Amino acid sequence: MSYQEKSILGSLLAMVVVYSVYFAGTLRDIGRGDFGASSLGRLIFTVIAIIVIEIVYHIVLAIEGGVERKDERDILIECKAYRNAYLMLATGAGLVITYFIVAGLAGATRIPLTPFLAVNVMLLFMVIAELTKSLTQLFYYRRGL
Amino acid sequence: MARGRIQNNIRRLRFDRAEMTQQELAEKVGVTRQTVIAIEGDKYSPSLEVAFRIAHVFGVPLEQVFQYHASEGESAA
Numbered sequence: 001m002s003y004q005e006k007s008i009l010g011s012l013l014a015m016v017v018v019y020s021v022y023f024a025g026t027l028r029d030i031g032r033g034d035f036g037a038s039s040l041g042r043l044i045f046t047v048i049a050i051i052v053i054e055i056v057y058h059i060v061l062a063i064e065g066g067v068e069r070k071d072e073r074d075i076l077i078e079c080k081a082y083r084n085a086y087l088m089l090a091t092g093a094g095l096v097i098t099y100f101i102v103a104g105l106a107g108a109t110r111i112p113l114t115p116f117l118a119v120n121v122m123l124l125f126m127v128i129a130e131l132t133k134s135l136t137q138l139f140y141y142r143r144g145l
Numbered sequence: 146m147a148r149g150r151i152q153n154n155i156r157r158l159r160f161d162r163a164e165m166t167q168q169e170l171a172e173k174v175g176v177t178r179q180t181v182i183a184i185e186g187d188k189y190s191p192s193l194e195v196a197f198r199i200a201h202v203f204g205v206p207l208e209q210v211f212q213y214h215a216s217e218g219e220s221a222a
Contacts, residue, residue: 002179071176072192073183141179144188 003068085133092125
């Protein structure tokens with residue numbers, strides 16, 4: 001497995017684990033009817049955790065086998081991955097906007113349409129987009145372009 | 146980009162150059178070893194620039210490294 005693949009796989013696993021913990025906590029808050037304050041601290045902790053894990057992991061990778069610079073194939077694969085990630089993010093943003101407009105016009109919803117909810121749903125789609133990017137890259141590295 | 150329509154002789158050319166390793170070729174061309182492996186296995190068609198650099202390393206014309214096989218129905222101009 002190349003340096004790029006190891007780097008992507010590590011980032012992917014870190015994101016899955018850290019954001020699973022974050023969204024599990026957020027769902028618990030929503031279940032309790034708590035739509036705000038406690039999740040801000042958790043979000044800050046999540047972002048810091050991701051950064052720390054990424055830094056430590058990439059230091060270990062560099063010590064183990066050295067850093068490999070990206071070449072044209074890596075960049076082409078990254079471009080294809082960004083395209084898929086963008087489609088995922090645009091779809092998510094479209095769904096959120098549509099939901100808020102429709103739910104807002106219809107009136108009552110079971111879950112209050114708060115900024116907290118909007119931020120978390122958008123964050124969820126950003127994470128899904130990032131996962132899509134990583135999975136697309138791993139797919140093209142394995143299958144070839 | 147259709148897979149497998151551009152084939153190459155890189156493996157044989159490396160063999161003819163005293164078993165030049167994929168790593169050595171990668172360093173001379175300026176790509177990663179993984180990219181050389183992908184090109185050799187017909188899993189990636191390189192840019193024109195990299196293709197020329199590979200031919201330059203082996204000191205042969207481009208068409209001696211890469212061959213394009215047109216599909217049926219494709220006519221030459």
